[in-house]
Amino acid sequence: MLTVVIFLPLVVAGGLAVVPGLGDRVVVGVWIAASAADLLLTAVMWLGYGGGIGYEARARWIPSLGAGYHVGVDGLSLPLIAMTALLFLVCAVYSSGRTERVRQYAALFLALQTVCTGLFAALDLLLFFVFFDLSIVGMYFVIVGWGHGDRARSALRFFLYTFLGSLALLLGFIGLYLGGGARTFDMVDLTRDPPFADAQGVSGLVLLAVGVGLAIKTPTVPFHTWLPPAHTDAPAAGSAVLAGVMLKMGAYGLARIAMPMLPGAWQRHAWAVVVVGVVSVLYGALVALAQENVKRLVAYTSINHMGYVVLALGAAGLTAGDVQARRLAVSGAVTQMVSHGLITGALFLITGVLWDRARSYDLGRFGGIAAVAPVLTGLTAVAAFASLGLPGLSGFIAEFQILAGVVGVGLPGSVIAGVLSVCGILITAALLLRMLHRVFLGGPGELTPRVLDVRPRELAAIAPLLALSAAVGVAPRWLLDLVEPAAAAIVSLVSR
Amino acid sequence: MRDDPLDLLPELFLLGGAVLGLLACAFLPRGRGRPVAWICALGLAGGLAAASVAAAGPGGTVFASYALDPLTHVTRVAVAAATLVVVVLAAGGTAGGRSGGAGGRRLEAEVHVLLLLAALGTIVMAGAEDLLVFVAAYLLASVPGYALAGLGEDSAGTEAALKYYLMGAFLGVLTLTGVTLLYGLAGTTAYGGLGGRLPSAPSAAVACALVTLLAGVLFKAGGVPGHFWVPDVTEGAPAAVAAFVTTVPKIGAFAALFRMAGGFFTASTADWRLLLALVSVATMTLGNLAAFFQDNVRRLLAYSTISQAGYLLLPVVVAGRGDLAEPALLFYLGAYAVTNLGAFAVVVAVGGDRLRDHTGLAGRSPWLACALAVCLLGLVGTPPTAVFFGKLTAFAAAWSGGYAWLAVVAAANTVASVFYYLRWIVPVFRPGETVVAAPPGDAVPSEGAASPGVAVPREGVPSPGGVAARKGLARGAVAVACVAAAASVALGLASGVALTLGGP
Structure with missing residues (x-):
């Protein structure tokens, strides 16, 4: 069943590419139907999930290299898979009108959906890497084909930078493969029997390779420079997928691969991870504060929000601290990944609406939109409040858990890290409120007359994301029941 | 000792195809070379089939100088298949009278024969377990290549052929020097014998011999410092030939190098x-x-x-x-x-x-x-x-x-x-053809539409x-x-x- 969920979009994409003479409306219909079917199947999987590794499937692939087709879901990957399915569906709905070359666009997005879902489901390093690399290629074509502004340059930078990361990751994987006694790429086997148990120096280098590869994707400071231009010049749906889904690949890889497979090295270098996390939080927030471009601003808040995830994962490696608090931090990190996917997806689609109307992202040229587009203003307000961590929305649940966990670890350094990160929340609040104030309130700006209120398809795309964010914020148990056992498992694995 | 000619069936298929093709060339009028392409393609297909069958057969050394092992089998299959593809590409150029040559010039039927001979030399290079066989194969793989490079009959083609020939001859002589040195040091040219005797030879002389031996191999492989011919030949030769010389000789060269490295490089004290x-x-x-x-x-x-x-x-x-x-x-x-x-x-x-x-x-x-x-x-x-x-x-x-x-x-x-x-x-x-990829809603002029990344450099003389x-x-x-x-x-x-x- 999981295999069907992964490859259904790809099959549909192949069909769209091959079958001649489809009208645009048919293509969009097929696209939305396929994404909806995938979401439905994912929901069924969620309901039927019973703990441990669910829906596991194994097949021989490259036995001589110890690599196989091995997929499965657990409390860490299932929420992300569900978030991926939802985000791709809303992108399909959002893009249903006024997209040029819609057939190729739909095929590309469906293929990307397979790639993203497959990455979160992969339980084999080589399979993970295949999907990781293909996600870069797919997103490159989205940016270069349907972006705006200086898209060729941004896309090239995105490709080169993340490809560098993927090769560092590949070297790390080869290290894990050669370091394990069993010569295998299987994640479950490598997790059970971590490689380099007695070679500290090498394991540190392998962690560095894997860590750099994933940090570029996440992205954390100082590996973030590809992100703002890529986001700014990508089409809105592309940005939503890039920020909502693909940034999670890095953090997910840290939790799925780096922590359980290199526990000793992770513990030794946990403070470095914590520092990187804190710096990302503060730097992302401060740079976002200085932006005059709405989309760049949202892109920098992504760096800030992913910084919390990295901070929490680093804190999980502080074995001297309290176990309960570390579990809380990891649980918060997973929640943050889901929450950030929903909120940033919504924010990027909103900036897409602005671009669609006014062809500009310039904060200074808007103003008083609330008067002409009340629904858009309402949506943006909810998204912004969710992003800054207002109680009652998902951002609060996630960030509260992370900060409580990090501070609760009880070491002086972690308390300092927690306090500094709270400052990050304050800055984020300031910059989002400032953005709301300048764009939506106050006197009318130069481009404000062009801004019409949201169209039904835009509303249908943005509203579900925010509704789900509110659902997580008000009643988080249904999500946390799934995430907490996985978080506890990660903490116990990294504490070995 | 095994010396059953049937063990060399794939090589014989290629040789037969080349000889028959050459005879056909002599009797067919110019410009009607299609049958030659067919003969050569059949020879390659036969070689491919025979190589696939042989791969499942017993390994070992035949004629005391030719190895049958995965290295040879894979080289045979890869070279035959790749050459078949090149023959198809070159035949397309011959039939349509365009795009095969550097300047749209027609390729004559001999091209197929030369391709086959070069492929044969490449395979033998990979299978050779004796330096003299290797040198012979090196020449067989190289000489048709020089002719192929010049087929365009224009200045670029001439330059390509000349560079290719001069580089190949010079580095080939160096390789011969290496072979001579090794023979003098060890008293044998068989890889196995070299592996046994090199450890007792003077290490500096062995190192010299290995370095000079490498020259020709790197020439075929297109590696530094034997790479200078690659860009010029690729640009000057007909496109199908360019595909051949950048692909097929590499296969044989690397297989041969791997065999030498595993066979007798390991026996030398030099840090090869x-x-x-x-x-x-x-x-x-x-x-x-x-x-x-x-x-x-x-x-x-x-x-x-x-x-x-x-x-x-x-x-x-x-x-x-x-x-x-x-x-x-x-x-x-x-x-x-x-x-x-x-x-x-x-x-x-x-x-x-x-x-x-x-x-x-x-x-x-x-x-x-x-x-x-x-x-x-x-x-x-x-x-x-x-x-x-x-x-x-x-x-x-x-x-x-x-x-x-x-x-x-x-x-x-x-x-x-x-x-x-x-x-x-x-x-x-x-x-x-259009200058800007304007999205439907792009009527509003903006920095997006005028960016240099979108504009296609289409201006200028076609x-x-x-x-x-x-x-x-x-x-x-x-x-x-x-x-x-x-x-x-x-x-x-x-x-x-x-x-x-x-x-x-």
Whole structure:
């Protein structure tokens, strides 16, 4: 069943590419139907999930290299898979009108959906890497084909930078493969029997390779420079997928691969991870504060929000601290990944609406939109409040858990890290409120007359994301029941 | 001792095809060479079939100087299949009278015969277990190549042939010197005997001999410092020939080098692994750097093949250490051959050499554009294409053989190589004739529409290549490109099977 969920979009994409003479409306219909079917199947999987590794499937692939087709879901990957399915569906709905070359666009997005879902489901390093690399290629074509502004340059930078990361990751994987006694790429086997148990120096280098590869994707400071231009010049749906889904690949890889497979090295270098996390939080927030471009601003808040995830994962490696608090931090990190996917997806689609109307992202040229587009203003307000961590929305649940966990670890350094990160929340609040104030309130700006209120398809795309964010914020148990056992498992694995 | 001629059936098929083809050439009128192509293709197909059957048979040494092992089997299959593809490409050029030659010149029927002879020499190079056989094979593989390079009969072709010949003759003489030295030191030219006697020979002399021996091998492999001919031949020779000389001799050269390394390099006290590692670094780095700003797709591909030769040296560096090196090399060779041929097939199909001739190819032929994207991304090493798995196993082999730093350098070079492959892919997917890809809602003038990234450099005098490109695409070559791209992906996905078959 999981295999069907992964490859259904790809099959549909192949069909769209091959079958001649489809009208645009048919293509969009097929696209939305396929994404909806995938979401439905994912929901069924969620309901039927019973703990441990669910829906596991194994097949021989490259036995001589110890690599196989091995997929499965657990409390860490299932929420992300569900978030991926939802985000791709809303992108399909959002893009249903006024997209040029819609057939190729739909095929590309469906293929990307397979790639993203497959990455979160992969339980084999080589399979993970295949999907990781293909996600870069797919997103490159989205940016270069349907972006705006200086898209060729941004896309090239995105490709080169993340490809560098993927090769560092590949070297790390080869290290894990050669370091394990069993010569295998299987994640479950490598997790059970971590490689380099007695070679500290090498394991540190392998962690560095894997860590750099994933940090570029996440992205954390100082590996973030590809992100703002890529986001700014990508089409809105592309940005939503890039920020909502693909940034999670890095953090997910840290939790799925780096922590359980290199526990000793992770513990030794946990403070470095914590520092990187804190710096990302503060730097992302401060740079976002200085932006005059709405989309760049949202892109920098992504760096800030992913910084919390990295901070929490680093804190999980502080074995001297309290176990309960570390579990809380990891649980918060997973929640943050889901929450950030929903909120940033919504924010990027909103900036897409602005671009669609006014062809500009310039904060200074808007103003008083609330008067002409009340629904858009309402949506943006909810998204912004969710992003800054207002109680009652998902951002609060996630960030509260992370900060409580990090501070609760009880070491002086972690308390300092927690306090500094709270400052990050304050800055984020300031910059989002400032953005709301300048764009939506106050006197009318130069481009404000062009801004019409949201169209039904835009509303249908943005509203579900925010509704789900509110659902997580008000009643988080249904999500946390799934995430907490996985978080506890990660903490116990990294504490070995 | 085994000396059953049937053990050499694949080689005999190629030889027979070449001889029959040559006879047919003598009796057919000029310009009606189609039957020669058929004869040669049949010879190759027969050789391919015989090689596939022989691969399942018993291994061992025949005629005391020729090895039957996975190295030979894979080389036979890969060379025969690759040459078959080139014959199809070249025959398309002969029939249609365009796009096969450098200036749209027709290729005469002899081209097929020469291709077959060069392929035969390449196979024997890989199978040779005696330096004298190797030298003979080297000459057989090289001399037809010189003639092939000059087939264009224009100044570029002449320059290519001359450079190719001078480099080949010079480095070939160096190799002969190495062979002579080794014979003097060890009293034998058989790999096995050399392995036994070199340890007791003076190490400085052995080192000299090995270095000079390498010269010719690196010439065939297109590695530094024997690489100078590659860009000129690739640019000056007919496109199908360019596809041949950058693909097929490499297969034989690397197989031969691997056999020598495992056979008697290991017996010398010289640090040949470090030497080859440095050659590998120089080759991949130089190839990548030189490819960066090429505006001619053939030169770009030529430098890309040089950098690929650098990666291909990785498993050779660790020959004899661990069980990954041989499958890594063989798989990478096969993957490289199919992917590189696919890219050259696109060049043949388009008929234009400049990057701008490829602008908007996606609009004219989406399938060809997709095939090009798959092949180029494959050469980068994007999964799930075959070259990725080749690179993966090569990196793993190097690392497990104690050359982790070499794998890191190769990975860094791979990132650099993305840049110039993308320089080719991007214009292909741009709209061709229109200047700006204006989205429907783009009526509002904005910085977005006027950015330099969107504007297509279409102004200027229409190039002859561009005119040819607009006339249409060579159908046979399009099919070849699509098949090669599909095969590259299929070989990657089925790499489990391939590695099991090709492994020891």
